[in-house]
Amino acid sequence: MLEPACQADVVIVGAGAAGLSAAHRLNSAGVTTVVLEAAPHVGGRMTxxxxxxxxxxxxxxxxxxxxxxxxxxxxxxxxxxxxxxxxxxxxxxxxxxxxxxxxxxxxxxxxxxxxxxxxxxxxxxxxxxxxxxxxxxxxxxxxxxxxxxxxxxxxxxxxxxxxxxxxxxxxxxxxxxxxxxxxxxxxxxxxxxxxxxxxxxxxxxxxxxxxxxxxxxxxxxxxxxxxxEGGADTLPELLAAALPPGTVRTGVRVTSVSTTSVTTAAHGELRCRAVLVATGARAAAELLPGLRVPPxxxxxxxxxxxxxxxxxxxxxxxxxxxxxxxxxxxxxxxxxxxxxxxxxxxxxxxxxxxxxxxxxxxxxxxxxxxxxxxxxxxxxxxxxxxxxxxxAMPPPHDPRRPVRLLAGLYVCGDHRDTSTVQGTLRSGHRAATALLADLGVDSTAAAAPVPTSTAA
Ligand SMILES: Cc1cc2nc3c(=O)[nH]c(=O)nc-3n(C[C@H](O)[C@H](O)[C@H](O)COP(=O)(O)OP(=O)(O)OC[C@H]3O[C@@H](n4cnc5c(N)ncnc54)[C@H](O)[C@@H]3O)c2cc1C
The missing domain is CATH 3.90.660.20 (Protoporphyrinogen oxidase, mitochondrial; domain 2)
Structure with missing residues (x-):
């Protein structure tokens, strides 16, 4: 079971670049987060x-x-x-x-x-x-x-x-x-x-x-x-290292999500005020039935x-x-x-x-x-x-797919934006902004936004 200290305002599923960057923005606005990662390490595809x-x-x-x-x-x-x-x-x-x-x-x-x-x-x-x-x-x-x-x-x-x-x-x-x-x-x-x-x-x-x-x-x-420098995993590892200790929990697979809780395969249930699914597209569609899976x-x-x-x-x-x-x-x-x-x-x-x-x-x-x-x-x-x-991003491609599914349930990752690290980071920022708005938290308290100019 995850110990009570692990409970947080927001549970983020997936410690790739998208989930970790969203965690930073939420934390800097004073919203506590826990990031649950199925793999034994952070980074997702950036390993x-x-x-x-x-x-x-x-x-x-x-x-x-x-x-x-x-x-x-x-x-x-x-x-x-x-x-x-x-x-x-x-x-x-x-x-x-x-x-x-x-x-x-x-x-x-x-x-x-x-x-x-x-x-x-x-x-x-x-x-x-x-x-x-x-x-x-x-x-x-x-x-x-x-x-x-x-x-x-x-x-x-x-x-x-x-x-x-x-x-x-x-x-x-x-x-x-x-x-x-x-x-x-x-x-x-x-x-x-x-x-x-x-x-x-x-x-x-x-x-x-x-x-x-x-x-x-x-x-x-x-x-x-x-x-x-040092490898692609430097980026997610820097993000993870700069979060408050205990925020990221590796080796925890989430099996279902709702607007107020997540259930894990071997660590019980966590209650929270909102859930952000930050897995790749295929895993996101398993947790959020009906979500489109791109080629x-x-x-x-x-x-x-x-x-x-x-x-x-x-x-x-x-x-x-x-x-x-x-x-x-x-x-x-x-x-x-x-x-x-x-x-x-x-x-x-x-x-x-x-x-x-x-x-x-x-x-x-x-x-x-x-x-x-x-x-x-x-x-x-x-x-x-x-x-x-x-x-894949065949035409017509919407690089700003919705990240807010319901009040309390959000999704981010490269499949919501452009399929690049830049799109990944921006999707995490968009999801954090939507979430803060629903929680009634002033998002200007969070760190500066990812600008859209020159973004791929
Ligand atoms: C071979 C390759 C080449 C690429 N080339 C480029 C490039 O040249 N330039 C570029 O900008 N981008 C490139 N990319 C894309 C870039 O790596 C991705 O866009 C980015 O890493 C996606 O990050 P993410 O956080 O959205 O998803 P991911 O990195 O996939 O992270 C999702 C995380 O969620 C976890 N997870 C999944 N299911 C669960 C669950 N049920 N419970 C808990 N955790 C779960 C996964 O283990 C994973 O750690 C490439 C990717 C690959 C694989």
Missing amino acids: TEKVDGFRLDRVGRLLSTSYPGLRTTPGLDALALRPFSPGVLVHAEGRVHRAGEPASAGGTRGALDAARAFVSPPRWTRQRATAAAPPVSRAFPPLGGALDQARLATALGRIATAPVERLPARPERPAGRALAARGMPARTVEGFLRPLLAALLCDPDLTTSSRCADLALRTFASGRLCVP FHPVTVVHHTTDEPPIADAALLLDADRRGPVAHTAVISQVDPSRAPVGRALISSTVLGAPPTDTDRTVRAHLAALYGTATHRWELLAVHHTPDAVP
């Missing part, structure tokens, strides 16, 4: 396996320095972000190119840089451990000719500075079809935009709403792709190690040729050295969709082509497959 000094993320690692929730969610002040090198590398037509990189000098690329500086002051550079610039190799030529590069820079600059309220005014259709109508050269679309969006949306067929795709592109153009994009992340990094660059390498299962890969130890022991390189690669048969062999063969090096001596560290990794 990191620790093996022989390596830190191996289950998630596909693409956060952005322009996610407002990373800056404004209470409890995340100590979060250190490790940026990838600017832009991306793309393997297109058998060669590696650099693309989408901000410029340091004038011209149209300078305009893009200025646009980025305008939209996203680089606050993340003030955070711990981001001062050291990630390694960048100058060996890779830019994608396309000078005109292609200028047009891409202008298009990214435009989307970076477009007011976020204007994006939903565009017609909504599947992202793949919208791309074809953008008037960009095929080389830019197929060699850069398509693989970039597939990576950002975890959607290889680009069936996602074009509005969500625009938001994802805006996020890319107005910030830097990054990972939390999901499955994702597989494969981790290898070797003694020498295959490239001296901290870039995200996208595959545009689609001659193998890997959608994107990175020498993640170049981005965040804390993820591998000294003298070892960690290569993390993402397969979108169901994992191929004989995953290690096919992924290794594809990585040999992408990095242009032999991979047969690389050591496989882990294969993480998550069937319900990312809720």
Whole structure:
């Protein structure tokens, strides 16, 4: 049984990023919470396996320095972000190119840089451990000719500075079809935009709403792709550590909920004034019958190690040729050295969709082509497959699904917003705000809201 000290105003079911961020907002408004988590650890999908000094993320690692929730969610002040090198590398037509990189000098690329500086002051550079610039190799030529590069820079600059309220005014259709109508050269679309969006949306067929795709592109153009230092689980662990002691209870599975109580599998019943279900979509629908379960994009992340990094660059390498299962890969130890022991390189690669048969062999063969090096001596560290990794967002997609079901019963998580960490944090904030209003608590007493501008 949960001891009486565990009773609270609000019971939150699930200690992923959504539930933990909501707990912070409720606590800072003076509302006591208890967070019940079925797993033996916090974090949900943002978990990191620790093996022989390596830190191996289950998630596909693409956060952005322009996610407002990373800056404004209470409890995340100590979060250190490790940026990838600017832009991306793309393997297109058998060669590696650099693309989408901000410029340091004038011209149209300078305009893009200025646009980025305008939209996203680089606050993340003030955070711990981001001062050291990630390694960048100058060996890779830019994608396309000078005109292609200028047009891409202008298009990214435009989307970076477009007011976020204007994006939903565009017609909504599947992202793949919208791309074809953008008037960009095929080389830019197929060699850069398509693989970039597939990576950002975890959607290889680009069936996602074009509005969500625009938001994802805006996020890319107005910030830097990054990972939390030390692993994806750093984010939920920081949130959990900053809550009052005893708030989070792991190893407690909730089996039913009402507006005033939750029942657990092995720890009895808890009474409360309100319940917030912050599980993934499928578990939420089990506790809240009738809740819609979206289709999901499955994702597989494969981790290898070797003694020498295959490239001296901290870039995200996208595959545009689609001659193998890997959608994107990175020498993640170049981005965040804390993820591998000294003298070892960690290569993390993402397969979108169901994992191929004989995953290690096919992924290794594809990585040999992408990095242009032999991979047969690389050591496989882990294969993480998550069937319900990312809720699909086909058109029409409502990024503000209701979080208040009844007075006393609320739901949050990436399935209520956009399927990103930013959407997850924002859904937790929206649910906490609705809950405080119903409890008659002044929500301005809670910490600053997650702004909607620049949010993906
Ligand atoms: C492979 C992969 C790649 C991804 N790539 C990206 C990316 O590149 N960029 C990005 O922004 N996002 C990405 N995401 C998405 C991001 O990780 C999620 O949006 C986010 O972690 C969702 O958080 P959540 O709190 O909503 O849900 P979850 O993290 O799923 O947390 C829900 C918690 O509820 C618990 N729970 C469930 N049922 C019960 C119960 N009955 N009782 C008690 N507890 C329960 C679970 O154990 C879990 O801990 C990726 C996800 C995956 C898996």
